[in-house]
Amino acid sequence: MTILLLLLLIPVVLAGVSLAIRSDVWRPWMLVIAAVLHASLVANLWVSDAWPSIGTWLSLDPAGKVVLSLISALFLAASVYAVGYLHRRLERPNRTFVTSLLFFLSATSVVAFSQHFGLLWVALEATTLASAPLLYFNHNSRSLEATWKYLLICSVGIALALLGTFFLAVAETFQGPVESALLLPAMLPRAGSLSVPWLHAAFIFLLVGYGTKMGLAPMHTWKPDAYGEAPGLVGFLLSGVLTSCAFLALVRLTQVCQAAGQMDFARPLFILLGLLSMGVAAVFMLGQTDYKRMLAYSSVEHMGILTLGLGLGGLATYGAWLHMVNNGLAKGVLFLMAGNIHRHYRTKTASEVHGVLHRLPWSGALFMAGFIAITGSPPFGLFMSEFTILRGAIGNGHWGIVAGYLGCLAVIFIGMARIVVPMVFGEPPNDAAASGPKDSFLTTFTPLVLLAAVLVLGLYIPSWLDRALLAAAQLVGGLR
Amino acid sequence: MLTTFIPLGVTLVAAPLVPGLINKTKAAFAGRQGPPLFQLYFDLLKLLNKGAVYSRVTTWIFRAGPIVSLASVIVAALFVPVAGTASLSFSGDIIAFAYLLGLGRFFTVLAALDTGSSFEGMGASREVTFAMFAEPTLFIIFVILARVTGSLSLSSMLTQAPLVGTPSMAGLLALVVFSLFIVCLAENSRIPVDDPATHLELTMIHEVMVLDHGGPDLAFILYGASIKLFVMVAMLAHLVFPMPDGSPVQSGLVFGSLMALITIVIGIVESAMARLRMVRVPRLLMAACMIACFGMIISLR
């Protein structure tokens, strides 16, 4: 219980401290302190195999544990990078930025712990609000426009999720008043008595609402704008952390549907939205000229894969959990490197960037490796997880889904290669004077670690991670 | 037999009082003394004693217009209850009522077109445009009332579910009264839809159509307009407050004071509001229509 409280309160307290600090140089180190403390507490959870809880609302379960660990690891990576990044951006005050990042960490941790649908909603809405100032870090008209779209679309989406939550409560209390409504552990045993029409309505609204947050097509429209205009660091946290939190919300919903025996209703919708997201991502990837927006569509694609895995069930669900971890790590490499490239070349247009490998050897190499990883090529972890999902689909005999899945992956590979390869290789432009900062230790070290992690996951999955992922997948009918 | 026609008789005799009272109210708000309450009676008498002038380009339609519209309004008034009872009532008479009002309007419009003046044609076009919004609203109101009272005759529809006294449906009936009030303002060319006092060519609607009529024809038109106003106000009165069952004197008093009250409300609205710009009028009527639609959705549930 103490651990849990510390996990939630440390970022908030440090946010207060960072508000009080006057120096823009020293303030970013608060991020590292928070991240290290958070990560060590989470590591302690793994070592001692503890399952802390406060009451029944906040408690850790296998699914929450995986998401929490991912949040903690990615935030640690982001915080180290953030110090290097913010030191280069001293022309902008970073007080709001650092404080919002810390609140973001706290809110996402609440999501991971939350066992109550109402609390889950409050925490997810809080993540939206905490991340809006992050998008607006650059304070120009384009980032402002992106912030407005993000805020409006996500707020509307999350509002629909609130309506869905209310529907769920109605489904639960339909037969008469119940103890502790909307509480997941209490709801699962009595799921059989939920009112089916209201459950279906709740499912649709929650799927649309949290799907908006996750960036599933056709609710993904905020994503290219937000990821394109935000600093690479923020894009990384949104695409790695926030989407995983939204995925966790969908997992909670699936738990209820499964307990109520309504998976036949849920599966086709998951599969439909999953394939649609992949298809939309593939189409928009082909004509893309902006490499940050390209990454946004890549995120739409991977969210589609996760949802597809959830819908297919069985082996594919295990694959989806593995994929969530891989995607988070690989997105870190890509977004952070895209941030470096953006700062150096001062353009987001892919056709104006050439020879990254010459100018920024580390960033160029990592960006290329990240591209190979994210498109699901061996030997990286995403190959394993995408292959697991494919095996799940083949095992179920869904040949149409298999064809669509492989087709989208192939198109996306080609689309991304068309953008990334000319950027990394080729002759760098000659206007050396116009170029920005070079690689530094802080801005390349953590992506290197992330990439190493993705590589390791492709070759060998440690047994403790495997057990944890399996336990998380088993909550929603997954198996290996 | 004779008592049957008392409601109609009251309507025919008292109708010119309504515009008089509205004008008195407006004058009081403007701090003027205003024309006497019975001014319209004097006007009608004066006009009836005059001769009419007819343009050589007009045909019989122009002469028939005022007579037909007055006649249709009087017949329509047969169906409207006065103090709780109507002169004539049968199931389905709402259709007859609505189309008699429509017939009157049709002939007024025809007569205006018959003059061949582009000016009057413009008024006719406006009149018909606004009627396009007002008539559906009236019908939707009838649907709601038919649904609420289970009756298809105007007098029982209006008297069985008054707003005061039916608390279970107060919200629904408030919608009905509100949209009927807007329709009443629109049908009778009152502010904010039309200004009966203006003679500014760009803004007139109803007034412009009758510019070429004179003498007894104009008297018929003015008298018909006042009956129409009386009839609509009487409908509102029955919808708002239940008529007591007791003696005719008692219900007559209640009815009379209600009529005066609603008339004064119209006067207040006219004093407080400015005439809407022409393009905004359809939006007001549309809003009334949508509110009535909303009421219909509630009542059909």
Next chain:
Amino acid sequence: MEHVTQLLLILVILANLFVLGSHPLGACIRAVAFQGIALGLLPLSLHPEERSIHLFVIALGMVGLKGFVIPGLLFRAIRDAAIRKEQEPLIGFNTGLFLGAILVGLGFGIAGKLPLPPHTGSSMVVPVALSTVMMGLLVIVTRAKILSQALGYLILENGIYTFGLILAAGLPGLIEMGVLLDIFAGIFIMGTVIEHIHREFGSISAHKLVNLRE
């Protein structure tokens, strides 16, 4: 209390129709504030047998927040941005009104398909909530001024709140507080962004926000 509930719900819908059919932004904000007050009073008429502190606190908080604080924020935004009218909606006001009436019908239709939850208080709560949600979405997608879009979001939230009233007794107060806080913070941030947009673009018309598109 049934008819008081009905009357309040009708006022809620009328406020929606008003926003759909009129263009002075100030009047629209006032209509939404009015709607907020009607909604704030709704729990008292909906659960007349339950005169708990909880219920009164919700009612008071709602009237204060939705009726005064949030409209105040929006008024500040339009005063700073010196705008008064929604000039260029993507669809005309008459069409907007017409679509609004269709949505009301749709709301009643959908609610008719779902079984009525017990202890709803009035059979009109669910349809009114659903149609308010849909009308809020309609305002968001059809209005060009970003302030109107924020207003649409507020209407959407009001619709959801209306639905939530069915559960008022069953939901823990902490969650309600969280929801209220989130909504307030959301509107506050939106207001701030609106001010920034006005400063940056010299206008708060969404037509200006076209830098980012495929």
